[in-house]
Amino acid sequence: MKIGELAERTGVSIRSLRYYERQGLITPLRKANGYREYSALAVETVETIKLYLNLGLSTEEIAGFLNCVLMKKEAFCADVMPLYRSKLEDIECQLLQLNQIKSNLEERIASIQQEQRETE
Numbered sequence: 001m002k003i004g005e006l007a008e009r010t011g012v013s014i015r016s017l018r019y020y021e022r023q024g025l026i027t028p029l030r031k032a033n034g035y036r037e038y039s040a041l042a043v044e045t046v047e048t049i050k051l052y053l054n055l056g057l058s059t060e061e062i063a064g065f066l067n068c069v070l071m072k073k074e075a076f077c078a079d080v081m082p083l084y085r086s087k088l089e090d091i092e093c094q095l096l097q098l099n100q101i102k103s104n105l106e107e108r109i110a111s112i113q114q115e116q117r118e119t120e
Contacts, residue, residue, distance in 0.1 A: 003028070006038045010046040017046070023059045025049055025066060045070060056087055 007014045020026045021036075026045055028036035048069060052062045061083055068077035 001038050001040075001042070003036045003038065006042055006046065009043050010050070012046055012050065020046070020049060020059065024063055025059060041070075055084075056091070057083065 001009075003014050003017055006012075007017055012020075017026065021028065026038070026042055026049075028038045028042070031037055045066070048066065049059075049062060052066075053059075065077050065079040065083070068079065074080055
């Protein structure tokens with residue numbers, strides 16, 4: 001299938017598919033005229049890439065284990081679990097920071113509102 005059909009079947013833009021190709025995540029065959037030709041497996045590969053991107057992983061991180069996941073079950077790919085744990089730890093740190101920022105903003109709003117009431 002051509003790149004436009006792959007884009008349509010997966011809901012991924014042609015630009016993103018070309019990016020995945022540059023990152024080594026998908027590899028089309030090249031016809032004599034230079035057109036990309038994707039196998040039926042490319043749809044599954046792109047869907048798998050989308051799954052991992054939605055988990056917050058980068059294409060560089062995905063590239064490290066994608067072939068393993070496509071060949072075996074995720075549970076049997078040694079690189080997956082440490083990456084998941086690291087990503088979860090990062091998110092927990094971000095949540096702590098966001099909660100602190102939220103608390104600071106709430107305090108500032110309350111302080112400003114209190115000052116406004118006192119001057120009325």
